[in-house]
Amino acid sequence: MKSIKSIVRPNKVDDVKDALAKLNISGMTVTEVRGHGKQKGHTAIYRGKEYNVSLLPKMEIESVVPDTIVDEAIKAIVQAARTGEIGDGRVFVFPVLESYRIRTGEKES
């Protein structure tokens, strides 16, 4: 099992979710984050001064999936979240050692 963690634009969550649903991946956990990378941030103006707000709103989508569909899933996410403009985000893959379903207490594999 692997964990796919994607950082995407806030208005891309629906599209990523739909793309994963097509692969029958429905489990996911989503977090509001702010991120910084190539994208420069925006200029905030406050009381006669300009500020660089360098952390911009993004959404993080974490989905733990079986090893066999990791590649497919990544492809789907990248396609769904891409606009081609700077700030589209990243996908990271982490190893997962174990996974349990709390409702049943069962270990999954």
Add this chain to the structure above:
Amino acid sequence: MKSIKSIVRPNKVDDVKDALAKLNISGMTVTEVRGHGKQKGHTAIYRGKEYNVSLLPKMEIESVVPDTIVDEAIKAIVQAARTGEIGDGRVFVFPVLESYRIRTGEKES
């Protein structure tokens, strides 16, 4: 060392925390998240239209613990967070390579 990441119902955080405290695990980091899985989401009604709000509020609890107590900790979390209804959440275990305490700068093991 391993990182135990649990996704639980918002009103179960206290119980999970108490359960871990009994095992002398006090370090944890908690995040507001929204999640989707087997649970269907709720129907929102807005101006004459119904919507499926498919991401429901959950809490993520991450605790990095020594390898020796991982199993015990998982058991405790599962027990504390279980209601038996769909939507109880998941526990994932990740490998941790290194860990530092910022206050002292020391590496832990």
Add this chain to the structure above:
Amino acid sequence: MKSIKSIVRPNKVDDVKDALAKLNISGMTVTEVRGHGKQKGHTAIYRGKEYNVSLLPKMEIESVVPDTIVDEAIKAIVQAARTGEIGDGRVFVFPVLESYRIRTGEKES
């Protein structure tokens, strides 16, 4: 590639970001979290009763960096985020299997 996840005081984000920038690390994702550890929490008073609010506001900074600069990065973070008082936080290092840039779809290494 490794993921460095730091839990720091809310008012240390700027300093950590600047410290990483000096190492030419600009990519990072930041999340509002609440944490518990050695630090006792604060006492809230509400309608004639005292409560221990045991989870205190922290910020989590996740940055995925090449293996070669992990040690340097950790050192920089620890230095920037340290106050020496209880509650300074932790740095955890996780293995990353793969990383993709959504904008380009390219795999990074």
Add this chain to the structure above:
Amino acid sequence: MNQADTAWMLIATALVLLMTPALAFFYGGLVRSKNALNTMMMSYISLGFVGVLWALLGYSLAFTEGNNWIGSLANAWLNGVGLEPKGTIPHVLFMAFQATFCIITAALISGAIVERMRFSAYVTFISLWSLAVYAPIAHWVWGGGWLADMGALDFAGGTVVHVNAGVAALVAAFVLGKRQEYPSSSLLPHNVPFVLLGAGLLWFGWFGFNAGSALAANGIAGLAFVTTMLAPAATLVVWSFLDLFRSGKPTAVGAATAIVVGLVAITPAAGFVSPMSAIILGGLAAFPSYIAMQIRAKTSLDDSLDVVAAHGVGGATGALLTGVFAEKSLNGIADGLLFGNPGQLATQAIAVAAAIVYSGVVSFILLKLIGAVIPLRASESDEGAGLDITQHGEEAYLHVGSTSSRAEVM
């Protein structure tokens, strides 16, 4: 008809109407975010159901001549309530002013049962309660009933509004039972600025409530205005010191509560006591409510937002102190204990006791009757998920991207 009085009563009525949305924020900020809308709706819905029922029936029951206990149906369906003067203002306006009192009194009760009561049961309860409890008690005191005959003083509703709502709240909290997580977990407020907003708007609106109860733009209105400004100011000062002595920290929720307690306490006294007496009355009123809150916190009674301590105890304190500080030289009506008329204090006590007994008994009966038909409480799992989603299909706050939601196929 007096135009200046009309001008003042127009705005005074608007001010009292604003108190119900203000209460929605005071209460709404104190609950957890998953119940914020449900709590606010409990106030807003009163503007609809109780407002309409008051016009159709409640006003007539409370304010027409009838017997000592209840009015008649002479003005039901607003029959005979037109532009003719009632006192020095249009009759319709007098009716509207009184409507706003009934609306907020019903909404006050909700603070005791938030985060667990089924919405439909709540709406049914306050609708019936406004007719079966509020209207009769209003009649006793203001509509020419037996407490009026006895000479009970209640300038703007210490007994009719606050003791009455406080007792109904106590009964409702008792009948409903406590929230699942109470008191093991602390159920802390989700938005304290909203609580402060509510308190600020309540104070603003309360000037209409108290100074409007003079029903004229005269010296007594001025007096009631000033006491309504000074009493809560004094309560706020004393409460801050009580907080300071108890825990070292004056709290914002405490400040908001202190303002409300001071306002409640001065309500029955507003046009009867001198401004200096108002300062003393306001300062004194901090103690019983503060202590009641400490005591309640040690019991398992889940009067969630302390309606009993603030309105019940605060209202009773104010009603009794009215019997202490009233000055005939100001109001031309009656002196209190301090001015040589100890009997007034006894009269006040009787009025408070009557409201306690009647409101307590009838509220209990109403809840049991309704409970026999619809469950009073939301289901356990609905309570866990929060009443916003489960009773209203909505969440109070949603951030961009934080939820994925698609229109359902229709």
Add this chain to the structure above:
Amino acid sequence: MNQADTAWMLIATALVLLMTPALAFFYGGLVRSKNALNTMMMSYISLGFVGVLWALLGYSLAFTEGNNWIGSLANAWLNGVGLEPKGTIPHVLFMAFQATFCIITAALISGAIVERMRFSAYVTFISLWSLAVYAPIAHWVWGGGWLADMGALDFAGGTVVHVNAGVAALVAAFVLGKRQEYPSSSLLPHNVPFVLLGAGLLWFGWFGFNAGSALAANGIAGLAFVTTMLAPAATLVVWSFLDLFRSGKPTAVGAATAIVVGLVAITPAAGFVSPMSAIILGGLAAFPSYIAMQIRAKTSLDDSLDVVAAHGVGGATGALLTGVFAEKSLNGIADGLLFGNPGQLATQAIAVAAAIVYSGVVSFILLKLIGAVIPLRASESDEGAGLDITQHGEEAYLHVGSTSSRAEVM
């Protein structure tokens, strides 16, 4: 000059002015958080631009004698608008009261085009619109124009304000086009408590709007006050049942909307109908707006915050029902259908139709003219990132540490 009338009109004017910030919260809570400030600014900015233009030109165009279609420039630049009485109140105060109407009418339109319109284009539009559309229609009905001559009844602006704004909103939504994500994603409100706050403050302010339109502290003001209290109460009750029947859940956004719809509907009728008629009118008015909202939801017209259903349909309903429920015995002016004068209904229909046609056509022309000079819409990527950052350089909410921001080198 009558001092009591002046006292009432001072506060009534302040109340109407407050409605524009109230609207900012009603609308601001309904959009997504990334557009919250932009939406609020669309109301606030009207207080500046439209307010100043009204004083310089609009008032004169609307309220001086001129011809049947438009006033003159006799009072332009507030020439001749001083402390002398206009009716029974100072002329300047009358001008200010009318200013607050123009300000909010312009701001109402914004609900149809939020989350996508370029701010500069919007400000240009409402500025010109207030002179080219609002001022003439106000002149027709209140300034001695042709609709006044015909005997059209519009107590406080059902046609002038609500139908007018509703139609302009429809045209603007149509010209601007829909938001990128509409209707595939649901674009849910980010802060429902703000919506409730807005609705509560709007109701409060509306007492100034309607009862202030009596321009005096008299019985008619009292009547207008009471109908403004009871009609929305009835709408709220009926709407709750409609919500209940449709989906089992009475919503908070629905309650806030119902209050506004009831207020809109009673606006033209406020001083012309009896309180009981107001209850019936308010109850009836729930249906057309509720249904209009259902229908709109099935189309691709992105009238984002349902200005057409609430103000257009609600205003038209109210204007027509004024022709049904008006009673000469109350207002001394005209009877409606139910009181033996069916012709009034026809007159009302003509007034509504005239406002629809004129506002529709001129709003369309204005938008096309402006669109020829500046793009009406924000760029696609600006719309995606949100208009707060891109149009105003600000975010509505920021939490400690959640953003790293350094002062730029200057």
Add this chain to the structure above:
Amino acid sequence: MNQADTAWMLIATALVLLMTPALAFFYGGLVRSKNALNTMMMSYISLGFVGVLWALLGYSLAFTEGNNWIGSLANAWLNGVGLEPKGTIPHVLFMAFQATFCIITAALISGAIVERMRFSAYVTFISLWSLAVYAPIAHWVWGGGWLADMGALDFAGGTVVHVNAGVAALVAAFVLGKRQEYPSSSLLPHNVPFVLLGAGLLWFGWFGFNAGSALAANGIAGLAFVTTMLAPAATLVVWSFLDLFRSGKPTAVGAATAIVVGLVAITPAAGFVSPMSAIILGGLAAFPSYIAMQIRAKTSLDDSLDVVAAHGVGGATGALLTGVFAEKSLNGIADGLLFGNPGQLATQAIAVAAAIVYSGVVSFILLKLIGAVIPLRASESDEGAGLDITQHGEEAYLHVGSTSSRAEVM
């Protein structure tokens, strides 16, 4: 006694009282969320301490005859302040109206020292300040003191309220020193909608402040009302263009600030200038405050919420422009420079200078005295953690599950 005047002054006083909660939101939204409650409490607490002290002492010091510099204790403890008329309204009501001015003036200062001042030191400071600084200056201008004798014009408090608070704020920011992170990090507002709410409610309340300062429901009240509507509208327009020219983006915080600056500037002039002059005055007033803010941003003076630029500079601008635009034909009192009386401008300048010197010196002394007894600043670690937790034991916002909190064993 005049009933219409009483009606108006009742509501005007309520409006001014509402300004203090409004200020709490204006200021509270501008700070970071960890200091939101502390900032709001700094306004609310003034309603308690300053309110009570005003009744006990301040009113007498300011408004009784005494000498040229200070009143007597004739009305201390509200001795002799009863229902008898003062002018045309009840004396108690006059006292209450003036109380609300003192309360908000004290609270205004807090904007300069938020996010770092110890709460107890702050409460002590504003309590003493209201007696030692506000009461004397109010006496000079409104209580028959030397500035009144000189003919200084200050309709509703440009000098007494705004210059005074602005200077005290400057001194306090200087004595307290800057926040740890200022100016290296930007300390951005956490809730801009609250800032807009505050600005909206401030405007609403300000009608009571300015038009209420006529102390009657007459033409002058109407005039003051209208200038209070038009001046900030003009400031808002000009400020938007300044924002646009400077950075291309009109900001919401800028709009809220512009409204306040316009209100401040028209305050001394409200009942003395024509509506058209008000528009010009409001537009002109944008420049000095805008520039002052730019300059302050380049210094290390941490006047955190720009009290000096908005109230100090804005108030002085208004006071001086009153000496330019005043028209005897309107107010019967004095002409300004433009109407042939250049001496008035000099008188105005003297009044402003006197307030600056007195308020500056005495505020400095008070702070140093208090600082000798209690530390003025919160500890460094308290400042880091935020003053809400450390001074009040509360957090402003908590979401379900986001904190684990158990009742402590008692």
